[in-house]
Amino acid sequence: MKAIEAPAKVPNGKVNWVLFNPKTYATILYFLLSLPLGIIYFTVAITGLALSIGLAPIFIGIPLFFGVAKLLNGIVNFEQSMIRQILGLPTPPVAYAYKQQSESGQNWLMRMVRGFDGGLFIRDLLLVLQRFVTGIVFFVIMVTVISLGLGFIALPVVHIILMNEMKLDILENTLFSYFHIDWTYNQQYMLYVGVGLMLFWNALRVVNGLMQIQRRIMYVDVPYQQPSVPVAVQIHEADQSQYYEYQEDQPTQGMMQPAYREL
Structure with missing residues (x-):
């Protein structure tokens, strides 16, 4: 009996076991670098367009504009590939580009104009501007939530150091004393560490959620242009398929028939 092969599981980019998953900490590094990279992208885009x-008017700005458009497309492709590497997403197939042979006497400027895509340029420019905004916002959110969790975890160590070195009790006026709860320092330490671990675990989930939002903002799963096949290639493939079907339908002629001899 022929075994039925199970379909291959396509990675969806979701992160499980956030505390022990390397993708989580790669995402944290990505958002730490997102702030300076976003500023660099924004500066390059605005400066290039302004120049x-x-x-x-002196003709230098025209090739510079096409160069900036190419650079913006490279930035977007770099960001998309980096997100795919972090989330373990497959690389999309390269779109089939059919370029006609350039006409004789066509200069480099005309080739640049023909290769320019206005819709792609607007898309790349908006994505770079969004990358600048999300880089700042996501950086602030990530640092805030992670610092909150780590702060509660490190609170007992900080309290012990301040008590021994500076005789400063930072846990003197807390909610425990306000509600007259007579807990020892060790009991308070255990509570703060437990709350810190829960906050840190939720902070990692927030970070992975921000990466999923960034994935959708940067159109990682949505290619700009679907692969297209030229009309000439389609006609050629159709002719070939009809030719092979015609050959299969024709009976074999001129073939030697097997000879049977009577015994």
């Missing part, structure tokens, strides 16, 4: 517009 290309300002230098357009």
Whole structure:
């Protein structure tokens, strides 16, 4: 009996076991770098566009504009590939680009104009601007939630150091004393560490949720152009398929028939 093969599981980019998953800490590193990278992307985009517009009357701005458009597309592709590497997503297939042979006498400027895609340029520019905004917002959110959890975990150590070195009791006026709960320092330490672990675990889940939002904002799963096959190639493939079908339908002629001899 022929065994039925199970379909291959396609990775969806979701992160499980956030505390022990390397993807979580790769995401934290990504958001730590998102702030300086977002500022660099924004500066390059605005400076390049301003220079290309300002230098357009002396002809230098025109090729500079096309160079900036190419650079923005490279930035977006780099960010998308980095998110795919962190989440373990498969690399999308490369779109089939059909380029006609350039006409004789066509200069480099005309080739740049023909290769320019206005819709792709607007998309890349908006994604770079969004990357600048989300880089700041997500960096602040990540640092806040992680610092809150680590602060509760490190509170007992900080309290012991301050008590021994500076005779400063930071747990003197707390909710325990306000509600007249007579807990020892060790009991309070255990409570703070437990709360800190819960906050830190939830902070890691928040970080992974931010990465999923960033994945959708950067259109990681949605390619800009679907692979397209030229009309000439489609006609050629159709002719070939019809030719092979015609050959299969025709009976074999001129073939030697097997000879049977009587015994």
